Amino acid sequence: MDPTFEDLRQELKTKNIGLSHQRLKVLEYLAQNRCHPTVDQIYTELQKDIPTLSKTTVYNTLRILAEAGLVKVISIEDKECRFDIDTEDHGHFKCESCGTIFDFPVDIDSLIPEELSNFKINDKNVYFKGLCPGCLSNKKEIN
Amino acid sequence: MDPTFEDLRQELKTKNIGLSHQRLKVLEYLAQNRCHPTVDQIYTELQKDIPTLSKTTVYNTLRILAEAGLVKVISIEDKECRFDIDTEDHGHFKCESCGTIFDFPVDIDSLIPEELSNFKINDKNVYFKGLCPGCLSNKKEIN
């Protein structure tokens, strides 16, 4: 189900978006690191490969990919966006202790109420916050 | 169901939070303006009553109220927080054209999957984005 890097490359071509080296690298990074990275993580990692990379390019690329529907922007809070190559509907759980963001399945469409029948829905988000099992057991050990 | 201003005042007292003039005004504003205002909206409006009001105080107050569970912070995106006096579970729809945030009912608990049974959930959010009926019909008129 998860699209391969090649699938994504093909989709860019279809949408007439130039296949620059930097764009492909950002896309590849997202395809291989499905941990919902921040701009800074992407930038810092790719800089190892592309020493001249500019953070502006990362921002530009992510905006283009998001507009093309290839990545989803996740704004759980933090005023620091995260990016998800998985654009299928699913929920996110952010651990308030370790910061990890977990995916979980959600049948979002089943909860659209009658009241929204006259609205045009473009984007659906479900996210929870709390503590993950790992951090919960760490806490127990301390007590 | 909606708590009155007096209920809220009482709850502050119970939680040993000082009932300063500024705090009560912020609380009152939120109780009377259920449009999910921004810090700036709250600040600008209250300044008419309290000319010496500082924006820092608004930030401080909202943090205290949020920590006490009296208001809910909504971070739909925009890197501009909004505040909701309604802390019961419900969904939010943000119109991408006029910016209005609508409430809608959601049975959030019904969609918590098995996979999260070992997680401690502190905060649940559902929000959609798109176009509201008003903006949709405006668009039709133009075409």
Place this chain on the structure above:
DNA sequence: ATACAGAGTTGTAATCATTACAACACTATT
């Protein structure tokens, strides 16, 4: 009354992610 402590408020400066913008590089076409 005076002094003192604690809580709350205020204004200013810092922080930090994001955006704007202009110069530069790269590629293809004439």
Place this chain on the structure above:
DNA sequence: AATAGTGTTGTAATGATTACAACTCTGTAT
């Protein structure tokens, strides 16, 4: 070689939020 178009880069601006130190207010102990 000149030109145009696209993409990249670095720097400066923006804007919400936070840090911080000075000030005010109120109640209490001396």
